Amino acid sequence: MNRALRRVSLICLVLFVLLLVNVNYVQGFEASSLANEPGNGRTFSAQFQFQRGSIVTADQKVIADSRLNKNFGEYQRRYPYGQVYAPVTGYDSLFSATGIEQAENKQLSGTDPALAVHNLIDLISGKPKKGATVQLTINSVAQQAAYNAIKAQGRQAGVVAINPQTGAILVLASYPTFDPNQYATLNGAKLDKNDARYRANPNQPLLNRAINVTFPPGSTFKVVTSSTLFSTGRYAPDTRVFAPTNLKLPGVSQPLINFDNEACNDGSNPTGHGTVPLIFAFTVSCNTVFGNLGMKVGGSKLQEEANLFGMNKANLTIPLPVTQSNFPLYTDPAQAAGGAIGQESDTVTPLQEAMFASAIADNGTLMKPYLVDKVTAPDLTTLSTTQPTALSHPVSPTAANDVKQMMVSVTQSSAGTAHFSADVPGIVIAGKTGTAQTGINNTGLDDAVFTCFAPASNPQIAVGVVVKGGGQGADASAPIAVAIIKAYLASLGKG
């Protein structure tokens, strides 16, 4: 039997060799792919063992950093400005992360391959491991002004401001929002309690209204409709266009009317059946004019232009994922009329509103919006810098200039819808108001929308604001944009 026993010991040897090879595979080779599995809680919590990188604004204000919590022996995240930057930073909790904390996690936690050499040197020289610093494009002065302004008016709102020449996001604010410090606790039970409280809040403070909630654009969409018209080459700001008081829509019993059922009359259209210059219709925001032009130019042309402005784009990241703004293909003329004035199924994020203005401000070129300026290793060497890139060219420079001229008229002409709220001494703002009707049969409170850029002659900042239930665009939204523009231009002057 000894021969068989020797064979059995060979079998046992094979069994053990298989086990040894397999544990080598799992713990040696598969370890990194296991660590990167999305559900792996161990990897996630390991990050609290060392100092995570900071998040700073463009002007070097620290808005998130990590400090050693002596009670837990672990590093705890700290957000010095809390709610002001919550929609930007997001939070980094024991169990999950959002915002920049999530999008730039590899850099902040130091697991990015670009940091491997730094980590190795730190390991050898005995320095504690530290994550990379992420510098954002946010301007702290403008961000603070934006948050103060939306908090003061108290309604649900989202604001985004962009540098039209680069696409750098200067402001990204949302209200109501949350305090990320509530998520930074290292006490799991407390974290669960804080999270449950936010989730139960009917105002949904965890929603990022700047990029992840869409609203109807209302009349601000006339910027896109005008761009479509100018792109055909058959229109100019002074082209006289049909301006009825009531626009009959094919197949719909109710005619399209203007705001408060007013006539569209600059003095040259007393009958309500004549024509007005296009720039006048834009300045006072005549729905009937743009509805009629929308029908004429057609749904597919409008959608083409909307796509160029960045709508219907599912995968835009800044690097936070942005919810898609929609402009569906309207084949029915009546729907095209509604779509042309920003009603029907048109939806936009406040970021999209800022992108409308940004493209016009930058002579028809839409720059890709981005939030991360550069990433710096703990030894201050730059690991990566974002290069501004053009996303598309929605309009020609001439057409952009035509639209700009009309947008300036909105604030500068005495009849303009934003004349009283956005005519600021010393700064020429080019803008467009929107008062979006909501709810069944438009019974809901109107959403106030405003898209603008300034200074008109040399655009430095493009802003998009949406205030839910704010009423008329000029009343609720424009003052917020003005506050941001004033603060930002003042900070540039100082610099």
Added chain:
Amino acid sequence: MATPSDQPLGADSAGSASQPANVPVPQGRRRTELLLLLFVVGVVMLAYANVGLGLNGKVPAGMFQYGIAFAILVGGAHLAVRWLAPWADPLLLPLAALLNGLGIVMIYRLQQAGRGGNGGFVIATMSTSTTTLQVAYSAVGTAAFVAVLAFIRQPRTLQRYTYTLGAIGLVLLALPALLPASISEVPGTAAKIQISLGGFTVQPEEFAKLALAVFFAGYLVSKRDVLALAGRRVLGIDLPRARDLGPVLIAWGASLVVLIFESDIGTSALFFGLFVVMMYVATQRTSWLIIGFLLFVFGSLVTAGLFAHVRERFVIWLHPFSYVHTTAFQLVQGLYGMGFGGILGRGLGQGQPYNTPLVQSDLIITAFGEELGLTGLMALLLIYGLIVQRGLRAAIAVRDPFSKLLAGGLAFVIALQVFVIVGGVTRLIPLTGITTPFLSQGGSSLIASWMLIGLLMRISDTARKPAPQPIQDEGMTQVVRAG
């Protein structure tokens, strides 16, 4: 009663003085065993201190009590070996003691998770007395080890009880299947493998394993000539005669019954593998290995096709990450833990093994992988490998066929058990819940494992005991002069 000092002590034993110089001196090597045991106690104490330092930077309060208790247990076992089996293999006891000690340390570590300001979640089924209970089980285990050595002075005596033990083994194996689920089902699983009465739980299969190994050995020794008779030769393999297939088919059927009625794939594989390999050793016919293997694969595939809970094991083996939050949660958490440990491990007390369900029993090896790393895990596997190797060594050295077969079977069953559970948690084969010998929390497995080591040491003692020397002074043939 003899005291240990009356017994041969190895090379320095006085008994060797009268032997001729050129004859190799038989050695008991009990002193080697003692040194190894001191080393084992040292390693276990350090590991224990390490857990405390890793958890909260302090040496654990009960360290010396546990350490002394452990030292007394292994010391007692050592003295018993000196007395009862002085020629036994010197490695088996220290290896088993090291595994037992590390198991206690890991159970202490898991019990402390989330308690007393330590990080992690409290494992619901563990209380602060779990470690103490495990030490108590270890005491019972070493006592059972001593009892095996004391009552079975000659391994051959077991052969007399072949059929008695066979019947006992089958009853133990079948009992949980016949009892109502409220008594026999492991909470949270479908496996009916235990008897739970009045707060005490016994897993009879652990003891059935020993009884059936003895039965197989006795049965096969008496029937091996018949079984070895070759039938036809097909493809270079000697097939047995059809009527001799009976016992294999019965064992196969029994293992399938265990699989189906107790939902215990691991145990079923263990028993069938044990039987097939012992059959092979007894008959030396490779055909039995091949037939056995094919029958097992066929049986597994058929049951996987028929029973959802068996099929599920295969599915999560092949696609664990598709079922991370449901059926594969345990397996994947174990894998995450081992990956988290990497090459060198997080250090005792510094990983997060508490995230893995059942980490204190079936998946304890992943906790070692996480905290001691690949390095520690390979060391543990090598310890098991050494135990198996020493067991097979005893099988080859012992002269009597019954003991040979029994030792071979027992050594193989350790190897197979380690392969099934470690291979299962590392996703080499489908995961089936069986205990990890000496490490898992719980008494039955620990006590049965100690008894198994007792049997191996008894057989190795028989094998290594020098043949009785002729009595030189009086034994000389005398010439009787007549007349």
